Amino acid sequence: MTTVVAVVAGLTGWVAGREPEAPAQLDPGQQLFRLGYLPGPARLVRYDSDHDMQRIFVKGPAGGKPATKQDGASPPPRDWAVEVQMAARGIDIHEEAREYADEGGYRVPGDSVAPVRGRPAFQYETAAGRVLSWKYAPGGWMRVAVFGVDRPDEITRQVAEGIRWETAPLALPFQAVKLPDGAVLRGVAWEWVENGPLIAYSHHLLKPIKKNSDYLQPDIVVGLTTKSLASDRDNETNDVTVSGRAATAADWRKGIGGIYRVGQLPGGCARCVAEVRTPTRRGDAAVGGRKSGLELAASIRLVNGHEDPARWRPL
Known part of the structure; x- marks a missing residue:
């Protein structure tokens, strides 16, 4: 703390x-x-x-x-x-x-x-x-x-x-990942709770950004959480695996987006879950839907010393 x-x-x-x-x-x-x-x-x-x-x-x-x-x-x-x-x-x-x-x-x-x-x-x-x-x-x-x-x-x-x-x-506890061409940073959100979950996300927009309203909702969200893989699921969530790792996938839906989560994150955090969300249709298309969204989530890696915010890395 x-x-x-x-x-x-x-x-x-x-x-x-x-x-x-x-x-x-x-x-x-x-x-x-x-x-x-x-x-x-x-x-x-x-x-x-x-x-x-x-x-x-x-x-x-x-x-x-x-x-x-x-x-x-x-x-x-x-x-x-x-x-x-x-x-x-x-x-x-x-x-x-x-x-x-x-x-x-x-x-x-x-x-x-x-x-x-x-x-x-x-x-x-x-x-x-x-x-x-x-x-x-x-x-x-x-x-x-x-x-x-x-x-x-x-x-x-x-x-x-x-x-x-x-x-x-601004720094985050995970390393930068390769995003679709034209993706630019919209914002960062992280939350630390003593004896509670860690949440950290980067929000991205896809060019072209034509008007101010394009800033209101990110196209792609990448990050991690220490909430369980079983959290944030509904009737449309499917249990899958990615390279032998437990994962869940909920395909893109209007008003909800796509949600692709992969557990067993390498790097010393057994309870960390990597996550990719695609709030917009164009974001989901740019990521490539379920298969590529899960692969992108599986590519997320922790920084060394992720539990210490002083050792987090800039985007």
């Missing part, structure tokens, strides 16, 4: 860079910021990147440790959570919150508060926690939401002021 927190929270002693400009599109293969402060040790960390937004979500136990039966008869305190988002220029970082503002009784972006990093800032309160936002550069917003903590105003500002700019390649 210490390593994961250090990688995500930026507690490894790197030097803060200069304030960024707000690009029209973010590079989905680059991590653009890190967190220098968290309210406690983490037991869940998730990172998502795409062309419009980057997001870090971190969750930890109240009081720094899980509640036990000896803690008393009253319900244990809920977990704390921190979410930090960075948007590309012109992207409405408040879009989702604005939809529920009337129902929740708050205004977006909220009341003017003391500047963050020298820039005008705004804050509002929901039933769950505090939300602090500011423009990190002209046209580009950042948003910090903090839940389940004492002194929420103080903690929210500490998280915001602790953000450090650093451009570094």
